[in-house]
Amino acid sequence: MKALNRIIEAARQSPTRIVLCEGEDPRVLAAAVRASREGVARIVLVGDPEAIRSAAERDALSLDEIALIDPAASEWRAILADELVALRAAKGMTHELAQQEVLKPLVFAALMVRLGYADGSVAGAVNTTADVVRTAIQLIGIEPSFKLVSSFFLMMLCEPFHRYKGGLIFSDCALVVDPDAAQLAEIAMTAADSARNLLMEEPRVAMLSFSTSGSAHHAHVDKVVEATQRVKSQRPGLAIDGDVQLDAAIVAEIAERKIEHSQVGGHANVLVFPNLDAGNIGYKLAERIGGAKAIGPLLQGLNHPANDLSRGCSAEDIYYVIAVTAVQAQAARERAAHHTQEPHAA
Structure with a gap:
């Protein structure tokens, strides 16, 4: 580990x-x-x-x-x-x-x-x-620069059978049920900070959806796209892709085929889920079927830990x-x- x-x-x-x-x-x-x-x-x-x-x-x-x-x-x-x-x-x-x-x-x-x-x-x-x-x-x-407290799991993939090795931030998997675009953007930015502090590497954020680069049209996709644009405007130096499906977020070959001018290149270390349904299901799938070690839920956005x-x-x-x-x-x-x-x- x-x-x-x-x-x-x-x-x-x-x-x-x-x-x-x-x-x-x-x-x-x-x-x-x-x-x-x-x-x-x-x-x-x-x-x-x-x-x-x-x-x-x-x-x-x-x-x-x-x-x-x-x-x-x-x-x-x-x-x-x-x-x-x-x-x-x-x-x-x-x-x-x-x-x-x-x-x-x-x-x-x-x-x-x-x-x-x-x-x-x-x-x-x-x-x-x-x-x-x-x-x-x-x-x-709540930390003054934010408006809400959210959660994340630190997911550790350290077993010999794991294709992806290392740590990932999954957010939000425990608190915010159905964030709007502004809240989703804030979750992404706090999760990026969590990655920088805990993984000790530059965050690479994937704003997850059932769509990649507009491959599907729906209000749920629009929310993710808007949230991504908000993050880009507030954190212009942050590597972020969105809307993006999970495979394009973590598999370089798929990202290369699906995403033009990707900032993450299929190497995301921060996965931001569009709602609590997806986040909770996602981390438990990774833990119970994928064999990842889940540490959390951990809180982010507070004045002090x-x-x-x-x-x-x-x-x-x-x-x-x-x-x-x-x-x-x-x-x-x-x-x-x-x-x-x-x-x-x-």
């Missing part, structure tokens, strides 16, 4: 602080201890410290290198509660209610990320996807998501530093 190994090595180069809020779960504990031991991240576990320690003792796991935070006893409780009121007062949040809300580990962890006490968060082994995503959007917030887990995930799955979150946090840190250094307009 060369691409995945690169992610892990990148995470080790400049470890970030990743907070997890489901530390009583044995899978989360095992992944947290491994990530800490291997230098992938500096781990913080939010929850009941005694319950977490008891769970660790049952599996003979050492928590020596991991910080434990009890929301009820934390010196940050009042600060986080004040921030929650400032964020949600218009929705009826009061100081009394906020003091109780921040006792929830999921809420506490998200506010830690928002205020810079942690660089990223991982949850979802116990909490539902709906709760994890809603909390991230409401409390961590926060990623979801499947409740059926393994400790290894969580470990990989921690590594991905750590690399996303490095990129977010670099982005913030760049914005700080930019001169202000007169």
